[in-house]
Amino acid sequence: MINFLLLPILIPLITGVLLMFINKHVMLQRWVASISAFVTVIIAAMLAHKVHTEGIQTLNLSNWDAPFGITLVSDMLSALLVLTTSIISFACIIFSFRGIGQEREKFNYYASMSFLIVGVNGAFTTGDIFNLFVFFEVMLMSSYVLIVLGGTKIQLRESIKYLLVNVISSALFVIAVGYLYSVTGTLNMAHLSERIASISADGQLGIITVIGVLFMIVFGLKGAVFPLFFWLPGSYYAPPAPVMAIFGALLTKVGVYSITRTYSLLFYHEGGTIQTLLGVMAVLSIILGVIGAIAYWDIKKIIIYNIITAVGVILAGVASMNEDALAGSVFYIIHDMIVKAALFLLVGIMIAITGTSNLKQISGLIKNYPGLAWTFFIASLALAGIPPLSGFVGKLLLIKGVFDAEHYWTGAIVLMSSLFVLFSVMKIFINGFWGKPLTYKGEEKAPVRQLMAAPVILVILAVVYGVGADFVFPYISQAANILVNPDLYIDAVLKE
Amino acid sequence: MEILMAFVIGILFMCATYLILSKSLLRIIIGTGLLSHGAHLLLLTMGGLKKGAAPLLGEEAPSYTDPLPQALILTAIVISFGVTAFFLVLAYRAYKELGTDNMEKLRGTEGND
Numbered sequence: 001m002i003n004f005l006l007l008p009i010l011i012p013l014i015t016g017v018l019l020m021f022i023n024k025h026v027m028l029q030r031w032v033a034s035i036s037a038f039v040t041v042i043i044a045a046m047l048a049h050k051v052h053t054e055g056i057q058t059l060n061l062s063n064w065d066a067p068f069g070i071t072l073v074s075d076m077l078s079a080l081l082v083l084t085t086s087i088i089s090f091a092c093i094i095f096s097f098r099g100i101g102q103e104r105e106k107f108n109y110y111a112s113m114s115f116l117i118v119g120v121n122g123a124f125t126t127g128d129i130f131n132l133f134v135f136f137e138v139m140l141m142s143s144y145v146l147i148v149l150g151g152t153k154i155q156l157r158e159s160i161k162y163l164l165v166n167v168i169s170s171a172l173f174v175i176a177v178g179y180l181y182s183v184t185g186t187l188n189m190a191h192l193s194e195r196i197a198s199i200s201a202d203g204q205l206g207i208i209t210v211i212g213v214l215f216m217i218v219f220g221l222k223g224a225v226f227p228l229f230f231w232l233p234g235s236y237y238a239p240p241a242p243v244m245a246i247f248g249a250l251l252t253k254v255g256v257y258s259i260t261r262t263y264s265l266l267f268y269h270e271g272g273t274i275q276t277l278l279g280v281m282a283v284l285s286i287i288l289g290v291i292g293a294i295a296y297w298d299i300k301k302i303i304i305y306n307i308i309t310a311v312g313v314i315l316a317g318v319a320s321m322n323e324d325a326l327a328g329s330v331f332y333i334i335h336d337m338i339v340k341a342a343l344f345l346l347v348g349i350m351i352a353i354t355g356t357s358n359l360k361q362i363s364g365l366i367k368n369y370p371g372l373a374w375t376f377f378i379a380s381l382a383l384a385g386i387p388p389l390s391g392f393v394g395k396l397l398l399i400k401g402v403f404d405a406e407h408y409w410t411g412a413i414v415l416m417s418s419l420f421v422l423f424s425v426m427k428i429f430i431n432g433f434w435g436k437p438l439t440y441k442g443e444e445k446a447p448v449r450q451l452m453a454a455p456v457i458l459v460i461l462a463v464v465y466g467v468g469a470d471f472v473f474p475y476i477s478q479a480a481n482i483l484v485n486p487d488l489y490i491d492a493v494l495k496e
Numbered sequence: 497m498e499i500l501m502a503f504v505i506g507i508l509f510m511c512a513t514y515l516i517l518s519k520s521l522l523r524i525i526i527g528t529g530l531l532s533h534g535a536h537l538l539l540l541t542m543g544g545l546k547k548g549a550a551p552l553l554g555e556e557a558p559s560y561t562d563p564l565p566q567a568l569i570l571t572a573i574v575i576s577f578g579v580t581a582f583f584l585v586l587a588y589r590a591y592k593e594l595g596t597d598n599m600e601k602l603r604g605t606e607g608n609d
Contacts, residue, residue, distance in 0.1 A: 130568055137575045144582060156590040157602050160521065163583055167528045168516070170579070174535040174572050181565065182542035234604050 004050065005057045005074040007043045008082045008121045011036055012089075016114030026105050030097055033110040037090040040117070044083040051079045052475055056482070056492035058127070066127075066493050067191035073127035073493055076479035077330060081124045081257060084334050087461065088249050088341045089117045092242045095345050095454035098447045099242050099352070104149050112149065116142035116246065123254050127493055129180065130187045132258065133173050136222070140166050143251060146243045147235065158238035165231040169221040176214040183207055190493035193265050193486055200269035212267040212274045216259065216281075223255025225315065226284040229308050233292065236304050241348020244300070248307050249341035253333060256311055260318050260329070264483040268321070279319035283410055285312030286417045293424035297359045299347050299432065302424050303340070306383065309417055310336040316410050317398040325401025327480035331472075332394030335382070335465060339391065342379045342458035343425075346372065349455070350432065352446040359428060364437030371452060373433040375459050380429060382462045384422035390466030391418075501541040508534035521587045521597040525580065532576035536569045 015036035022028050051057055057074040060066055074082075093113060100109060119139025126132050144166075148159040181187060184195040196208055217228065224232040236247055259278070267274050289309030293302050314336070317329030347357070349372055354362050366373040378389070385391030395418065402411040465472060482488050508530050515527030543565030551563035591597050 130571070134571060134575070137579075141578065141582070144579075144586075148586060151589065151593065153593055154604065156586070156593050157604055159586055160590055160602065163579070163586065164516070164524060164528065167576075167579055167583070168531065170575070171528075171531045171535040174532075174568075175538055177568070178535070178539040178542040178565075181539075181568075182544075187564070237604075 011040050012114040012117040016111045019111035023108050029110050033093050037093050040086040044086040048079040048083050067188035070131050071127040072125050075482045078124040082121050084337045085120050091454040092246045096242045098450045112142045112145040120250050127189050147239050155238045158235045162235040173218045179211050190490040209273050219255045219258040224252050225281045226288050245341045245344035248344050249337045265486045282312045282315035290420035298357050300357045303343050320402045320405035322401050323480050323484045326483045327476050328398025330479045331476050335390040335394050338462045339383050342455045345455040346376045349451045354440045359431050362432040363435040366433040367437040379459050380425035385418050390462045393469040497545045505534050505538050519599045
């Protein structure tokens with residue numbers, strides 16, 4: 001099965017095309033989309049197992065040997081992220097049955113979702129920097145459709161800004177690739193790493209730093225790192241809950257993954273300018289994220305600002321660049337994807353019940369919806385990192401690594417941020433679930449029981465991921481090991 | 497030739513920046529179009545000009561142009577064409593729905609209290 005690592009890209013692609021032809025048959029679409037998403041989950045799990053037992057998997061498309069053709073590379077990090085992406089897309093599709101409305105379902109909602117997964121899985125799997133750009137565009141195109149689908153006023157207004165930011169960042173991506181190609185003469189990431197090593201050995205670090213910073217801006221814009229996050233709170237606020245969940249859980253993480261990959265593979269020779277820059281950006285993202293999360297009284301905004309904090313925490317680990325910190329980052333990125341998706345879906349249910357996202361108009365939900373309340377409570381604890389839930393293990397490793405790298409301030413800020421994150425989500429719990437129960441207009445129409453399935457699956461997964469950390473850890477440390485030793489990646493791709 | 501191209505690209509970027517910073521949505525879209533043209537020309541220039549031959553004339557050819565930047569530009573042009581088309585439709589629909597194309601009036605304040 002040499003084409004195995006292509007399947008998580010191919011299955012959603014074929015499903016997406018198929019779904020476009022049956023877009024008026026809602027029930028059929030639901031079946032096709034959910035079965036295909038489930039099959040992708042199984043395939044991705046098998047892929048992760050295969051990478052674990054047999055090492056890095058590579059595939060040279062059309063049999064053009066690397067570095068000449070396009071190479072797909074599945075190392076442990078990308079396999080784990082593909083698996084997480086598939087799980088989250090499955091959960092969001094299940095949620096969409098009742099959570100998105102027939103109107104949207106009839107207008108290629110599931111097809112756009114499938115194409116989005118093609119882009120995300122492709123971006124995680126590709127080993128070619130221009131191909132990464134192409135998969136980014138596939139992902140962005142579907143995200144444009146998803147964010148505007150429904151055509152309400154707020155969606156139209158925010159899509160314009162989202163589109164504009166991403167068009168500019170795509171242009172910058174092309175420019176950065178152009179510079180990189182003119183300096184190195186190759187686009188294969190493994191080959192690039194070798195060429196950049198020899199350029200650095202010649203002492204021409206300046207141009208590499210410039211290109212590195214340019215890539216940092218491009219991926220920082222996608223990943224919503226301070227100071228490039230400005231578009232995120234507005235844009236993610238507009239679409240309905242399942243779309244918000246998949247955006248919040250996946251899209252920013254693709255940017256973070258790209259920073260991690262390019263930084264650990266391409267720019268690690270570089271003197272330390274990028275490392276410092278990354279560290280500072282990470283810390284500022286954490287601080288700004290918690291300020292936003294505490295300041296707002298809107299449940300969507302609170303969770304959205306928590307995305308920025310999480311991105312900062314992950315990048316703080318990446319900036320420390322040792323094995324513990326990177327293992328922590330990998331653990332935390334997967335944890336965050338699962339928990340963020342669950343929280344967005346739970347917030348979606350709260351909005352479906354109450355009809356508002358303003359926390360001041362919500363009260364006493366625990367009386368009538370105890371299941372919702374306790375699921376939300378567990379998800380909040382996991383987000384903040386209370387042991388034994390999943391956030392704790394990731395943060396523990398990450399902070400150990402950050403202290404080992406002697407970034408004491410960063411470590412302290414990551415630790416403090418956990419408290420504020422806990423405060424921001426507990427604010428939702430205390431004000432929204434406790435207190436005097438209110439009656440809401442249209443409350444009885446909300447299909448809470450059916451909607452709960454997807455977030456419950458994700459929260460159980462988050463708990464298992466935290467409690468079973470011992471079982472997961474070999475996979476995580478394998479991923480971190482490749483990030484620390486890029487030679488393993490290069491050897492696997494170029495097969496020397 | 498490269499110097500000339502550098503000026504052309506610089507002017508394109510300059511115009512694009514000016515247009516994107518304006519308030520009218522249509523000007524912004526034209527700005528993004530110019531920006532991607534600039535980026536594509538930059539990609540072509542970065543691959544090296546003045547080779548004076550077609551790409552890939554066989555292994556013994558005395559000179560040939562690097563075909564890779566051309567392939568990259570083709571991909572990038574197709575993508576930016578698609579995005580621009582989508583952007584124009586979105587702008588038209590937004591104008592019909594919101595009744596304005598002035599970015600000043602498109603600020604959002606939902607959930608900001």
